[in-house]
Amino acid sequence: MRMETVAEVETKLRELAGVLLAEGKVDVVIGYERGTLPLRTTPCFIREAEAAGKLVWDATCEHNLARYLRSQRGRVAIVAKGCDARAITVLLSERQLARDQLFIIGVACQGVVDRRKVQAYLADRELQQATLAGAQVVFGGEGWQESLPLKELLWDGCLTCRQHTPLLYDALIGEPLAGDSEGALEEYADVAALEAMTADERWAHFSSELSRCLRCYACRQACPLCYCPECFVDQTQPAWCGKTDETTDLITFHIVRALHSAGRCADCGACSRACPVGIDLRSLNRKLIKDIKQWYGYEAGLDPDALAPLATFRPDDPQEFIE
Amino acid sequence: MMAGTDAGTARLISKNGITALLEALIGEWEVLAPVQLREELAFEPITHASQAVLDFSNTTRPSKNAIFPPCEVLFRYDGQEVHEPAFGRERVVFAMRPCDARSFLLLDNVFSGPPSQDPYYAWRREHTYLVGLACNHPSSTCFCSAVGGGPFDMRGLDVFLTDLGEAYLAEPVNARGAAFLERWAGADSGWYQEADPSAFQRKQELARQAERKLQIGAVLANPLVPSQTQERLESQYEHQLWEALGQKCLGCGACTYLCPTCHCFDILDEADDGSGRRLRLWDCCQFPLFTLHTSGHNPRPSGKERIRQRIMHKFRYFVANYGEIACVGCGRCVRSCPVNIDLRYVLSDLLSDQGQAEMTMNTGQCG
Numbered sequence: 001m002r003m004e005t006v007a008e009v010e011t012k013l014r015e016l017a018g019v020l021l022a023e024g025k026v027d028v029v030i031g032y033e034r035g036t037l038p039l040r041t042t043p044c045f046i047r048e049a050e051a052a053g054k055l056v057w058d059a060t061c062e063h064n065l066a067r068y069l070r071s072q073r074g075r076v077a078i079v080a081k082g083c084d085a086r087a088i089t090v091l092l093s094e095r096q097l098a099r100d101q102l103f104i105i106g107v108a109c110q111g112v113v114d115r116r117k118v119q120a121y122l123a124d125r126e127l128q129q130a131t132l133a134g135a136q137v138v139f140g141g142e143g144w145q146e147s148l149p150l151k152e153l154l155w156d157g158c159l160t161c162r163q164h165t166p167l168l169y170d171a172l173i174g175e176p177l178a179g180d181s182e183g184a185l186e187e188y189a190d191v192a193a194l195e196a197m198t199a200d201e202r203w204a205h206f207s208s209e210l211s212r213c214l215r216c217y218a219c220r221q222a223c224p225l226c227y228c229p230e231c232f233v234d235q236t237q238p239a240w241c242g243k244t245d246e247t248t249d250l251i252t253f254h255i256v257r258a259l260h261s262a263g264r265c266a267d268c269g270a271c272s273r274a275c276p277v278g279i280d281l282r283s284l285n286r287k288l289i290k291d292i293k294q295w296y297g298y299e300a301g302l303d304p305d306a307l308a309p310l311a312t313f314r315p316d317d318p319q320e321f322i323e
Numbered sequence: 324m325m326a327g328t329d330a331g332t333a334r335l336i337s338k339n340g341i342t343a344l345l346e347a348l349i350g351e352w353e354v355l356a357p358v359q360l361r362e363e364l365a366f367e368p369i370t371h372a373s374q375a376v377l378d379f380s381n382t383t384r385p386s387k388n389a390i391f392p393p394c395e396v397l398f399r400y401d402g403q404e405v406h407e408p409a410f411g412r413e414r415v416v417f418a419m420r421p422c423d424a425r426s427f428l429l430l431d432n433v434f435s436g437p438p439s440q441d442p443y444y445a446w447r448r449e450h451t452y453l454v455g456l457a458c459n460h461p462s463s464t465c466f467c468s469a470v471g472g473g474p475f476d477m478r479g480l481d482v483f484l485t486d487l488g489e490a491y492l493a494e495p496v497n498a499r500g501a502a503f504l505e506r507w508a509g510a511d512s513g514w515y516q517e518a519d520p521s522a523f524q525r526k527q528e529l530a531r532q533a534e535r536k537l538q539i540g541a542v543l544a545n546p547l548v549p550s551q552t553q554e555r556l557e558s559q560y561e562h563q564l565w566e567a568l569g570q571k572c573l574g575c576g577a578c579t580y581l582c583p584t585c586h587c588f589d590i591l592d593e594a595d596d597g598s599g600r601r602l603r604l605w606d607c608c609q610f611p612l613f614t615l616h617t618s619g620h621n622p623r624p625s626g627k628e629r630i631r632q633r634i635m636h637k638f639r640y641f642v643a644n645y646g647e648i649a650c651v652g653c654g655r656c657v658r659s660c661p662v663n664i665d666l667r668y669v670l671s672d673l674l675s676d677q678g679q680a681e682m683t684m685n686t687g688q689c690g
Contacts, residue, residue, distance in 0.1 A: 035663040035665075036542075036657075036663060036665040036667075036668060037464070037657070037658070037663060037665070040663045041663070042571070042662055042663040042664070043571050043662055044571075045567075045570055045571070063661075063662060067573070068570075116362060119362065120362070124378065124379075124380075126380065126460070126462060126463060128463055209361075212360055212361070212363070214393075214576070214577070214580040214581070215393075215576070215580070216575050216576035216577045216579075216580045216581075216607070217575050217576060217610075218573065218575035218576070218577045218661050220575075221573035221574050221575040221661075222573055222575070222661055234610075234611075234612050242593070243394075243589075243591055243602070243604055244394045244602060244604065245393045245394040245604075246394070273661070274573070274575065274577075274661035276383075276577040276580075276581060276659035276661070277360075277362075277363045277383060277384075278361060278362045278363060
């Protein structure tokens with residue numbers, strides 16, 4: 001059977017969104033529309049069937065739109081990639097969303113573009129336009145044009161992703177993708193590199209990365225699972241975390257945030273992609289994800305009925321660490 | 324401006340000469356230059372000329388940090404004793420873009436205007452020499468010429484460098500700059516060469532090219548007139564755009580923390596029994612905490628009010644207070660917004676004659 005093209009998926013997506021709105025099944029469709037810069041899309045909130053034609057679907061749909069769900073009223077349809085659907089599943093299992101108010105438009109995703117890989121590839125050249133043509137990305141600037149395979153520009157997380165096709169959806173656009181059980185890369189190769197470091201090396205790595213943090217909190221704000229009404233860094237009585245740009249304070253914020261998402265993080269990478277200075281935030285989460293899987297046989301967002309290991313107590317839990 | 328102005332004499336400094344000049348400077352002053360920090364460029368103190376990146380589009384972080392740091396200790400105290408911070412050596416910000424230089428002039432209104440003088444800011448301003456670098460290749464996200472600046476705008480700088488390929492044309496912009504060049508690139512320095520008319524012709528050609536590039540496909544085709552912009556925005560307080568933007572905006576501070584003109588700050592006391600310190604930290608109008616009252620009431624309860632405040636402050640209130648638009652068109656917010664909220668389109672929607680009827684892409688509202 002022939003694979004559907006991205007354009008065909010996009011057409012179906014627009015049709016479905018139009019029907020959902022026209023028939024009054026939902027009040028809003030949260031999706032992506034074309035952005036203002038090359039290789040950028042921007043989240044959009046569509047309330048009229050006639051506007052569904054604005055929706056786009058391709059490898060530049062990088063945002064995890066699940067972060068918008070909690071603030072929406074009424075019945076909401078959302079375009080969800082595999083990782084986005086995992087985040088939605090976590091939100092559902094944490095009782096943050098009403099399932100009957102939600103219509104998940106699952107889209108099988110082959111990975112999203114990493115803008116930083118594009119920038120690294122371009123070096124000093126300025127990208128003025130770019131188009132996705134099948135498996136190629138065609139770049140253009142002042143007096144030059146060239147193309148590169150899309151797979152060389154994909155977000156690292158997409159290369160180890162095992163859930164390209166959403167596990168949870170009300171409608172699936174596009175056919176399930178083959179090879180979901182195995183990613184393009186060995187699943188925890190990046191974590192192995194981190195584990196191979198000495199404790200001092202790891203500390204040096206994280207200190208140097210996190211010392212560049214602006215404290216803009218784009219990571220937290222982009223994360224669908226960072227939904228505390230008041231973040232611990234914003235609390236003043238007591239002040240859990242200093243407010244300065246000193247490395248100690250910056251590291252405290254990021255480590256506590258990572259630990260708070262342990263066993264919950266769906267590894268969508270929204271935090272890292274949102275970071276305006278390109279801090280490697282994901283590696284903090286990746287180690288935790290691996291440990292949770294290894295110790296508890298649990299991966300966040302795969303099963304809405306599974307108990308979250310760090311929010312559950314069983315009397316027969318092994319407790320060797322106390323003895 | 325031609326050679327031999329009142330300010331002093333322009334000169335040519337070879338690329339090697341710039342390296343030598345930087346090395347000489349580093350020995351005596353604190354030199355802040357664009358430095359590569361992984362994938363971002365930021366102004367950092369350098370200890371060797373080779374650390375300075377002089378071939379770039381624009382820095383990720385603005386030069387603002389050099390005169391208004393994200394976090395500074397105002398004083399420390401220990402019992403009854405108060406210790407004010409000791410200021411350091413003379414400093415130079417090297418290779419800053421004209422947009423960043425304009426931001427310093429705008430910030431001066433706030434921190435060293437008639438109503439109030441900020442001693443910390445004033446010290447840095449007085450003891451920091453500003454060496455600008457002409458913007459030969461403005462980025463497609465740049466719009467300096469739409470907000471009163473330009474890629475070859477010398478205002479606010481002491482010395483203006485133009486990369487002519489094989490050498491830099493170094494022009495003193497004021498007496499400070501002339502003195503700077505006399506001291507660091509004087510006739511006896513070994514890297515002094517008088518600029519001939521062809522250097523100025525070359526510069527003018529580069530300036531024309533840069534201006535032309537800014538015009539091509541410019542989202543803001545006409546320069547914003549401060550008073551008209553202010554007046555227009557006065558009637559846009561209830562524009563439906565704010566709701567749409569507030570819905571999309573993540574509420575992070577990427578735009579404000581990379582903005583060369585954002586200047587809101589918070590004062591914080593860190594106390595430990597009888598000792599402690601008082602800090603000044605950047606604050607951000609996009610955070611709920613920015614306006615949260617002690618009572619629990621928040622006059623800007625959602626993204627709608629916060630994003631409106633940010634834009635109104637820059638394009639309306641600042642104009643009302645100081646007669647100028649508080650935006651230099653560097654495009655950092657455009658490039659760094661995680662959800663691609665593009666200030667240029669927001670402005671063009673707000674300022675368009677169609678008013679509420681017409682909204683372009685990217686402003687978040689469909690249907």
